[in-house]
Amino acid sequence: MHPFATQFVLAESTPAFSGFGSPVAMVESSKGTNIFNGIGITTGGYNNRAVGIKWMADGASLLNDVKFVGGHGTMSKPRPATEAAAPRQSSMMMMSYTPRVSSPSNPIAVQGLDQAWDNQYWSLWITDGGGGTFKDIWTANTYAGSGLYVSNTDTPTRMYAVSLEHHVRTESRFSNVKNWKLYAMQ
Numbered sequence: 001m002h003p004f005a006t007q008f009v010l011a012e013s014t015p016a017f018s019g020f021g022s023p024v025a026m027v028e029s030s031k032g033t034n035i036f037n038g039i040g041i042t043t044g045g046y047n048n049r050a051v052g053i054k055w056m057a058d059g060a061s062l063l064n065d066v067k068f069v070g071g072h073g074t075m076s077k078p079r080p081a082t083e084a085a086a087p088r089q090s091s092m093m094m095m096s097y098t099p100r101v102s103s104p105s106n107p108i109a110v111q112g113l114d115q116a117w118d119n120q121y122w123s124l125w126i127t128d129g130g131g132g133t134f135k136d137i138w139t140a141n142t143y144a145g146s147g148l149y150v151s152n153t154d155t156p157t158r159m160y161a162v163s164l165e166h167h168v169r170t171e172s173r174f175s176n177v178k179n180w181k182l183y184a185m186q
Contacts, residue, residue: 009039010047013103017047023121025054029130034061040124042069045101045116045143052123052141059155061132068123070141117142118168122149129181131155138163148172154179162186 008015008026014062017024026043033056052068055061101116123139123146130153139147140163140185148171149166156179163186164171170186 001067006038007042010044012044013046014044017043017050019048021049023054023125024049025051025125028054028056029061031056031058032064033058034132035130036063036066038065039048040067040069043120043123043141043143046119048119049121051121051125052144052169053125053153055124055126056127056130057129057132059131059157060083062135063116063124063132063137066124066137068137068139068141068144068147070143071138080094118145120144122146122173124148126150126157127152129153129155131157134159134162136161140166142166142168146170146173149175150176150177153177157181158183159169160184 010026017026026041027036027039034055036053043052043054053063053066055063057063059143120141120143123141123144124137126148126149134153134157138161141147144167146169147167148162149172152175154177159180159182162182165186174180
């Protein structure tokens with residue numbers, strides 16, 4: 001993957017995004033026509049109220065080439081000196097690792113030991129009449145509850161090549177949605 005021209009990175013335990021409460025978006029579209037292209041979004045591990053992007057733009061809008069980074073959806077390869085290079089074989093081995101939050105420089109390779117998994121809201125939230133064209137989006141942030149949540153919209157929309165993977169409970173959720181077409185959703 002290529003480096004993104006624009007990256008939004010949220011520091012761990014940022015007060016407005018941590019604790020309990022309603023979702024808070026790192027990036028929020030306006031209600032008019034918007035074009036976002038080639039961005040990376042990192043919500044951190046311990047920002048429980050975080051939503052990567054809240055999209056409310058109209059049907060003429062475009063969201064293209066977006067990567068939601070976090071947990072298993074990191075951008076870098078593990079360094080050989082980290083536990084990521086360790087074999088992943090027995091449950092006895094798992095007991096020798098201390099649960100913690102992954103980072104790109106020190107990822108957790110043993111499934112189930114990243115303490116921050118599934119503690120945030122959604123990576124991409126399309127709501128309040130939001131829609132348009134969505135293309136080449138990868139929502140593999142394991143800290144998010146879902147990669148995609150679409151709610152309360154009837155704006156004609158097309159989604160192409162959206163990859164939703166590595167979430168604990170659900171990859172996508174739709175509530176009160178119509179006039180949508182999905183192509184090549186993974």
